[in-house]
Amino acid sequence: MxxxxxxxxxxxxxxxxxxxxxxxxxxxxxxxxxxxxxxxxxxxxxxxxxxxxxxxxxxxxxxxxxxxxxxxxxxxxxAGVWQRLHEVLLAELNAAARLDWSRCVVDSSHVTAKRGQHTGPSPVDRGRAGSKHHLITDGHGTPLAVLLTGGNRNDVTQLLPLLDAIPPVRGRVGRPRRKPDSLFADRGYDHDIYRDRVRARGIVPAIARRGTLHGTGLGTYRWVVERTFAWLHGFRRLRIRWERRADIHEAFLQLACCLITHRQCKLLC
Incomplete structure (x- = not known):
C-alpha cells in the first residue's frame, strides 16, 4: 500500500x-x-x-x-519559502538536463471563487464570481510559474507577467537561465503587439491565430500545459477557491507546483 x-x-x-x-x-x-x-x-x-x-x-x-x-x-x-523551494527543484531538473528550454507553453484555467481578492465575473460561468490560474510550463509540462487573477481578466494580459515570473534557474555551468527559445499559446493570446513584445525578448512566438482552422499542429506542443492543469486541479483545494485572501490561495498554487516539480525530480532516481 x-x-x-x-x-x-x-x-x-x-x-x-x-x-x-x-x-x-x-x-x-x-x-x-x-x-x-x-x-x-x-x-x-x-x-x-x-x-x-x-x-x-x-x-x-x-x-x-x-x-x-x-x-x-x-x-x-x-518568507518566500515556496518560491525558493520551486527554484531548488527546478535547478535539480536543469542540472540533469530534464528541462526543455526549446519552448514554453502558456494557458489559463477558470475556477469558481466563493469570495475574496482577485475575483471577477466569469465570462464562461454566467457571470459568477471566479478566479483564473495562469500557468507557464517548459516543453515537458514542468511548471515554471503560476499567477492568480480575477476570472474576468483577459488571458493575453498575463503573457508578459508569466514570462517575467520565470525564476532564474541554476544547475548548469554559466549564468542562470530564465528564458525559453520559443513560446506556444492558443488563440486567446492572438495579439500582434504581444507577439512583437515576445520577439523583443529574444523569444520566438508560436501563437495560434483566430479564424484559422484547427489542426495547425500547435496542439502537438500545447497539450502538456493542459495535462499540468489536470495535475494542479488533482489537488482538490485548487478546484474551487475558498480563500478570501489571495495570498493564501497563491500559496496553495505555488506549493502544488512544487509538488508537481518534485514528482518530476523523483523520476530521475
Missing amino acids: GMSPWIVSDELWDHLEPLLPKRERRFRYPGRRPLPDRDVLCGILYVLHTGIQWEYLPKDLGFGSGMTCWRRLRDWNE
Whole structure:
C-alpha cells in the first residue's frame, strides 16, 4: 500500500527544511513547545489534497489545529519559502538536463471563487464570481510559474507577467537561465503587439491565430500545459477557491507546483 500523499517524504523534507525560517527560542517564558514544522506541513498537504476546510482538519492525525497550519502556510509564503523551494527543484531538473528550454507553453484555467481578492465575473460561468490560474510550463509540462487573477481578466494580459515570473534557474555551468527559445499559446493570446513584445525578448512566438482552422499542429506542443492543469486541479483545494485572501490561495498554487516539480525530480532516481 502506498504512502498517503500528505505524508512528507524524506526527499522533499531534505529540500524544504533548510529554507524554513528559524523561530527564536524564548528562554524566560518559553510557553508551549510549537508543533514540529514537518507535522504542520503534513496538515497543510492534507488540506491541499482533500480540499477539507481548515476547521475540520482531523486533530487525531497529529497535524495540530487548522489555525496553526493556516498560520504556518501564511508565514512560510510571506518568507518566500515556496518560491525558493520551486527554484531548488527546478535547478535539480536543469542540472540533469530534464528541462526543455526549446519552448514554453502558456494557458489559463477558470475556477469558481466563493469570495475574496482577485475575483471577477466569469465570462464562461454566467457571470459568477471566479478566479483564473495562469500557468507557464517548459516543453515537458514542468511548471515554471503560476499567477492568480480575477476570472474576468483577459488571458493575453498575463503573457508578459508569466514570462517575467520565470525564476532564474541554476544547475548548469554559466549564468542562470530564465528564458525559453520559443513560446506556444492558443488563440486567446492572438495579439500582434504581444507577439512583437515576445520577439523583443529574444523569444520566438508560436501563437495560434483566430479564424484559422484547427489542426495547425500547435496542439502537438500545447497539450502538456493542459495535462499540468489536470495535475494542479488533482489537488482538490485548487478546484474551487475558498480563500478570501489571495495570498493564501497563491500559496496553495505555488506549493502544488512544487509538488508537481518534485514528482518530476523523483523520476530521475
